[in-house]
Amino acid sequence: MSNKTTPDTLxxxxxxGATYHYYSLSKxxxxxxxxxxxxxxxxxxxxxxxxFAEDExxxxxxxxxxxxxxxxARSxxxxxxRPARVLMQDFTGVPGVVDLAAMRDAVEKLGENPTRINPLSPVDLIIDHSVxxxxxxSPSAFRDNVAIEMERNKERYEFLRWGQQAFDNFRVVPPGTGICHQVNLEYLGKTVWTKEVEGKTYAFPDTLVGTDSHTTMINGLGILGWGVGGIEAExxxxxxxxxxxxxxxxxxxLTGKLKEGITATxxxxxxxxxxxxxxxxxKFVEFYGDGLKDLPLADRATIANMSPEYGATCGFFPVDDETLRYLHLTGRDDDQVALVEAYCKEQxxxxxxxDEPIFSDTLELDMDDVEASLAGPKRPQDRVxxxxxxxxxxxxxxxxxxGEPTPVGEKERSSEEKGRLFSEGGQTAVGVGNSYFERTNSQDVSHEGQDFKLHPGAVVIAAITSCTxxxxxxxxxxxxxLARNAVKKxxxxxxxVKTSLAPGSKVVTEYLAAANLQEDLNELGFNLVGYGCTTCIGNSGPLADAIEKAITDGDLTxxxxxxxxxxxxxxxxxxxxTNWLASPPLVVAYALAGNVRLDLTSEPLGEDxxxxxxxxxxxxxSQSExxxxxxxxxTDMFRKEYAAVFDGDDQWKSLEVPDSKVYEWSKDSTYIQHPPFFEGMGKEPEAVADVKDAHILALLGDSVTTDHISPAGxxxxxxxxxxxxxxKGVxxxxxxxxxSRRGNHEVMMRGTFANVRIRNEMLDDVEGGFTRHVPSGEEMAIYDAAMKYxxxxxxxxxxxxxxxxxxxxRDWAAKGTLLLGVRAVLAESYERIHRSNLIGMGVAPLQFPEGEDRKSLGLTGDETISIEGLNELKxxxxxxxTVKSDKGEKKLDALCRIDTVNELxxxxxxxxxxxxLRSMLD
Structure with a gap:
């Protein structure tokens, strides 16, 4: 917050009994x-x-x-x-902490106090992506998974544990606690934030950005927030x-109400x-309408969570009585809830x-029309x-x-075989209806003392998981x-079926136990496996060997x-x-059915x-049940579980962490390495040097995405x-x-431009991260060529x-580009965020003049490129x-896409x- 004020709106x-200063929208x-x-x-x-009206x-x-x-309705x-705070998860948060640690090193080398480097906005990092x-x-699944997680991620966790004690304004929620978005919803979010400035308390909307796309979940609580890349978050x-x-x-x-038997999912x-x-x-999506009065806040959060799936920047729900009820339920202080009500009404x-605000566009749903649904097989918007x-x-x-290839080993049925029923592996007879497929590739399996057949459509994973x-x-x-009723039958x-229950917070365990429902879930194999993202981000773990072999041998879908x-x-x-999104009760139902080739509305799950x-x-x-x-x-459940949310268990507390304000880097670590971003940096910036006779590392086509550029998978x-x-012996x-290795630039720079689907036009009919080292004419990996240059x-x-x-x-799309030695990118047009990220790493984004492009210039990649005027930019x-080749040279007036004073x-x-860093040292 600026220390200056604007008297006309303050x-x-x-x-x-407390006084809060605020910037009045009505004034x-x-x-x-x-x-x-x-x-x-x-x-x-x-x-x-x-x-921030008096800020430049x-x-x-x-x-x-x-x-x-x-x-x-547009601009x-x-x-x-400027968001009030930043939320991180461990995968995307580690590089941010690495950069902060490197900044402290740089400050110390400049002869200044390294402890001057701290986040200026509050940062919470929740470790939830590694379990x-x-x-x-089994009853021991949670304990065993936590132990494996700690062993597997020890280096990363020691580093984050160091950050927890080294930095001000930076908190870490240890592993085994919850999913960042659920912890944010149930505990961290305040709806109205406050800050002390020169002895006065200022109130303003709670806002945030996060390094995970589902940061949007918090919009259900009337808090504006969305996911960003690492550079933006830093x-x-x-x-x-x-x-x-x-x-x-x-x-x-939204109008109406959900019918009996219909869920928020x-x-x-x-x-x-x-x-x-x-x-x-x-775009922003803002929910309105009188249907909101009957929509619980948890349902709102479920909708807000999936903003990335429907493509919006956020899906926002305004503050109302339901917001206050949820804040009370989850243990927020009474004074905080009173402030939320008073401030939001005043503003x-x-x-x-x-309410009927002006919108760019609108659409409407009567919730009475919603029916039981799943989504799949590979896109969350494909509702079934x-x-x-x-x-x-x-x-x-x-x-x-x-099409091609042929479907997972299945063959067309003969006419006399169509409609035949099957009843194998203890499953109730199920008609295959008008399917033209025989189950000839069904596999005999022996697993844990049971013999059965595994058929196409078998549900091999049933997971109650995800903050959603x-x-x-x-x-x-x-x-x-549903589990209790099934067990009774x-x-x-x-x-x-591999079953798992991975709640987003420990409060879920508390209330399932209070309702005497956890034992029934356990009876069906839905034992607690961890508090984290697990299956939803691909951390589903291995299937049983016998199941994997049957799927592979039978080419089973x-x-x-x-x-x-x-x-x-x-x-x-x-x-x-094929992967199907469904409500938690439907997950249990499909674990009982064992196959998606059943119509659960008309065919039996099994026999009593x-x-x-x-x-x-x-x-x-029933809804009443x-x-x-x-x-x-x-409320006591929330207060109990969040009372020591930052403490962690004995394994976390026992991690050996040096009590130092500057990180002690280990050259042997393959997860955490000192990045070279600040090497040789002085207190004052040097003049920006022009680029003379640069070679082209890659000659790329249209719609090259950050997935193509950034290391992934x-x-x-x-x-x-x-x-x-x-x-390194790995x-x-x-x-x-x-x-998992985003904290090691040596790994990440080697994976930049290494996507198997990227096409470099310097090579003929070659896919993948390769280029031609022009002086030698040798074809090699882009990283290897960059190091040779x-x-x-x-x-x-x-x-x-x-x-x-x-x-x-993706921040590494820009970081990796810089570390490969790229001084500038010359493209026909840019996606806004990546353009900003390139500038944020000191790489110049240049744009071809109208009517010119790589094709009109006949570029082959053999040319050299010089750029003048980089130190006189506005x-x-x-x-x-200047583009030089053996055919001569061509001069262009390229537009430098540094668009604002701040970017410059x-x-x-x-x-x-x-x-x-330099601003902090002024």
Whole structure:
């Protein structure tokens, strides 16, 4: 917060005997124009601009643009937004802490006190992405998985433990505690934030950015937040504004109520499908309508969580009485809840009945129309009604059979065989309907003393997992009640199903136990396996050897059913090509059924103790039963579990961490290494040198994404990263993923531009991260070529087509580019966030002049490129680019896409972290 004030909008508010100062939106409206119908999300942005109105990054025109947005319900104005806090998870948070540690080293080398380097905005890092379901279906599964997790990630955890004690304004929630978004919802979020400045308490909306796309979940609590890349998050935690265009805001009107037997998961899958069809990428979605009065906050959070799946920046729910009820329930202080009510009503952020803000576009859903649903087989927006599930799977197989390759070993049935029933492996006879497939590739399996057949469509993973649903007591209680009813009927989980329960917080364990439902879940194999993201992010762990062998031998198309938010092909488990998102009770139901080739609305799940068929409707709990169970959720549970949320267990506390303010780097570590970003940095930035006779490292086409550029996925033994790890004594079986090694730049730079699908036009018909080292003419990995050029003291550029850097905001797409020696990228156009990230790492994003591109210039990659005028840049200025080849030279006036004064400052300093570091030393 700026220490300066704007007297014309500053007011005070008395709540519970305390005085809070705030920047009044109503007073701003007196000067700027009426804002009563401005969407509440934009009111939050307007308050943010007001609070920093005397900062050089905020102009009067920014304030006016937000008010004038109402005229056309859109704007092309870019603003600097400062969130109140930053949320991180361990995979994406480690590089941020590495950079902070490296900044302390740099400060010490400059002769200054390294403890001056701390986050300026509060940062919470929750370790939730590393637990895997190695053990399951037993009382010891949780304990065993935590032990394996600690052993597997010891280096990373020691580093984060050091950060926890070394930095101010930085807190770490240890492993085995909960999922970052659920901890944020149940404990960290305040809805209205406060800060002490010069003896005065200021109140303002709680806002945040996070290094995980599902940060959006917190919007269910009336808190504006979304996911960003690592560079943006680091900038935010160091007090820098996040550049963003004033977004379009789509209004989603909710009316009616959910019917008996319909869950919040069914609702969110419906909303996701509708918004994907609408097209809301890059937009805010704001929910409104009188249907909100009957929508519990946990249901709102479930919908907000899946904003990335429907493509929106966020899905926001305004503050109302339900928000206050949830804050009370989860143990927030009474004074805090009173402040939320008073502040939001005073600022026009409170939802009033009949509210109809101005929106860029709208759509509407009567919740009475929602039906039981799943989504799949590989996209969360592809909703399938439960009654259509069997036919959908059969159609998938049939469609696959008409293309290439042929479908998972199945063959067409003869006409006389069509419609035959099967009854094997203890499963009730199930008709295959009009399927044209014989189960000839079904496999005989012996597993844990049981003999059975594994059929196509078998559910091999049934996982209650993910913040999306485990934060919602109604669907978790529904799963427990369904399990209780199933156990009473004598139903059992099929032996080929890997079952798991991974709640997002320990409170879930508390209330399942209070309702006496955990024992029934245990009876069906849904024992606690950990508190973390597990299956939803691919940490499903191995299947049993016998099951994996049967799937492979029979080329079986099997399925997973999970209560998660993502089901992309290959994400959940490499042997499960179809993955279905479902509510927790449906996860349990499919574990009992054992196969997705059943119509659970009309066919039995199995037989009871007397041999009679049991249908889903026979064990599905009523709304009143669920409501009674939810009443078991008490405030004391939240207060108990969050009382020592930052302490951790004995294993965490016993990690050996040096009591030092500067990190003691180990050259032998393959997970954490000192990055070279600040090597040779002085207190003042040097003049930006022009680029002379640079070679082209890669010549790329249109729509090169950050997935193409940034290291991701598994590490191949014969890749530069694989060779590096083996040289360090790491066996391929212990490589882990690029994601787990984001704290080691040596691994990450070797994986930059190494995607197996990237195409470098310098080579003919070659896919993957390869290039041609021009002086020698030798074809080699892009990393190897970059290092050869570095030895020759040759600068590098990348040339590309349109929409360079589309996709997720991956910080290593820019960091890796810099570390390979690339001084500039010359492209036809850029995706906004990657352009910003390149500047943030000191790489110049240049744009071809209109009418010119790599093709019109006939570039082959053999050319050299020189760039003049980099030290005389102004926002939006042009630079001289000279392209030389054996055919002569061509001069271009390329547009430098450094668009703002702030971006120019970052670039002149060599990157945003350098700029911030020097600013802290002033």
């Amino acid at each position: 007011k005070s508010l008395e709540v519970g 701003a409206a007196d000067a700027l124009g009426d804002i009563k119908r401005l969407p509440k999300t934009l009111k939050v942005l307007l308050e943010n601009q007001l609070r 990054s905020v102009a009067q025109e920014d304030l006016q643009a937000l008010v004038d947005w109402q005229k056309d 092309d104005r870019e603003i600097g937004y 895997m379901v190695d053990e399951y279906g 900038a935010a935690m160091l007090g820098q504004p996040v550049s963003m265009l004033i977004p379009e805001v789509v209004g989603f009107k 069914d609702l969110v899958l419906t909303v996701t499908q509708m918004l994907r069809n609408k097209g809301v990428v890059g 026009g952020l409170w939802r009033e009945p009949g 009604a439960l009654s259509d599930m069997k036919a959908t799977f059969e159609k998938l197989l049939e469609e696959d059979s008409k 649903n485990t934060s919602n007591p109604s669907v978790m209680m529904a799963a427990g009640l 004598g139903l059992k989980t099929k032996p080929w 099997v399925a997973s059913v999970l209560s998660g938010n993502r089901n992309f092909e290959g994400r959940i488990h490499p042997l499960s090509p 103790k007397d041999g009679k068929p049991v249908y889903l409707k026979d064990i599905w709990p 669920i409501a009674d169970a939810v009443e078991k959720v008490k 598994s590490i191949k033994p014969d890749s530069p990263a694989g060779r590096y790890l083996q040289d 066996k391929p079986a212990d490589f882990n993923s690029y994601g 570095a030895e020759e003291d040759t600068p590098l550029v990348v040339v590309a087509g349109k929409e360079y850097g589309t996709g997720s905001s 926002p939006g200025s042009k630079v001289k680019v 400052e970052y670039y002149r300093h060599g990157g945003i972290l350098h700029y911030v």
